[in-house]
Amino acid sequence: MSQFFSFLFNRAPLLLALTALFWAINIVLGRFIADNIPPVTLAYMRWGGAVLILLPFAW
Numbered sequence: 001m002s003q004f005f006s007f008l009f010n011r012a013p014l015l016l017a018l019t020a021l022f023w024a025i026n027i028v029l030g031r032f033i034a035d036n037i038p039p040v041t042l043a044y045m046r047w048g049g050a051v052l053i054l055l056p057f058a059w
Contacts, residue, residue: 033042
């Protein structure tokens with residue numbers, strides 16, 4: 001595991017930039033989607049996506 005952490009540590013600026021990019025995309029898409037999709041549907045899609053992402057780790 002130490003190789004994995006050294007791999008991530010060497011790319012810390014890239015990971016920080018990607019974090020800011022993903023947050024910015026989330027804000028832009030959230031404003032667009034809020035006008036087009038009802039809140040209940042949006043909440044269902046977010047929970048469904050979270051379940052699909054976390055399910056392999058719980059299996």
